Amino acid sequence: MTQEFILETRGLTKQFRGFTAVDDVNLQVREGHIHALIGPNGAGKTTVFNLLTKFLPPTHGEILYRDKSITKMKANEIARLGLVRSFQISAVFAHMTALENVRVALQRPIGTSFHFWKSERTLDHLNDRAMDLLDQVGLAEYADVLTVEMPYGRKRALEVATTLAMEPTLMLLDEPTQGMGAEDVDRIVELIRQVAKGRTVLMVEHNLSVVSRLCDRITVLARGAVLAEGDYKTVSANPLVKEAYMGTEVEEEEASA
Template sequence: MTQQYVLETRGLTKSFRGFTAVDGVDLKITEGHIHALIGPNGAGKTTVFNLLTKFLPPTRGEILYRGKPITRMRANEIARLGLVRSFQISAVFAHMTALENVRVALQRNLGTSFHFWKSERSLEPLNQRAMELLEQVGLADVADVLTVELPYGRKRALEVATTLALEPTVMLLDEPTQGMGAEDVDRIVELIRRVSAGRTVLMVEHNLSVVSRLCDRITVLARGSVLAEGDYASVSADPAVREAYMGSEASVGEEASA
């Protein structure tokens, strides 16, 4: 019996005026796994994310969600299926509190996101769920703080909370630890591990230490194509991966432990 994956691509290709950014990529994402997409700059990782979430139409190939084709679906239809891209779709509002940001995301899930004329009292039923989500990402203590006043790492945690408000089955995390110091990275790693329970996560991530600590499976892209795939131990030991990813014969494992 053929295994059915929660998310799959077959021959996914994207060309721009003669330049092929993604070239025949086959991805198989197992339900409940944390799966990383890594590779050097220009490998096509973000383009793959843009294709999966319908920011870009593919030139060729198929995208399947739980075995059903979604290639021609629109971005809002993809999100309603539960395929949600964090840190970009779930933008936060700087001059609203953490609680208000999560509440807006909950309204979006109900189809009332832009009903800003509603009274504060009418939104109170959403407060309990918003507080539960803030608690889940460790932000209950700053519920009434304006987002603009939060440190960078906590803003990222808030973005995760707004994404969780959309009840995703598959979370696509685009560089979740980019620009963070070690302490914030550790917090986000633990947060991703916590919120991945009962969900599938596909993440683009340059920090190999994060990848080695979190991910069940890794796909390495180079020049738009899949170079290697496997668990961290097998991928990090592959000489072709070391050459492409590091630009030398240095071990990928050495960077992860640095």
């Protein structure tokens, strides 16, 4: 595992009409790590994600990927570099099968995403790769199932498969276990662990059990600013973090450990 920073922010700031949502954030994500952004509601986590993936322009500051500034690049340009994001809500096509969803994602790198007039059979050459990705996330048996008919946890796994189809070097996962029961959470934790091999993952996650099991490093945000950083043991023992966010959740987590 290399110790290089694959992603950095320097003084990253976002203001909305005088309100500072992200306040001078300096983030350093090491290549090969699973890194979590955590914090209370309104801490600025999703805004940071939106800045990193160019859904919002920063007011001030700089974003670097592999030591090169991507601050002024567009969302599609950074996706081509390998920064690929999944969203807090499932973002797959409900009335397409799992296989068809992955095939759509596979078309993007080869530039045929919008060739709707072509026969579906022209996409058959993508089937093997799509099935391989479905197999990687444990969805091979769902290949021909309409997404709308799949359980919620399986839909999120499908979203991971479509993200992998974009060949990411850095995966940004926004609340990957939100709304899941314990069984689905365990499945997604193992899935993230598997797909993180050979990749870097930056994730926003509220479930502290997930964070403690998966993450090499954690950045805690509060009121848009970095409050603490370190591994789970260090962060969970920080009294400022307990006061601002974790509190009883940390105590319960430690008691169950």
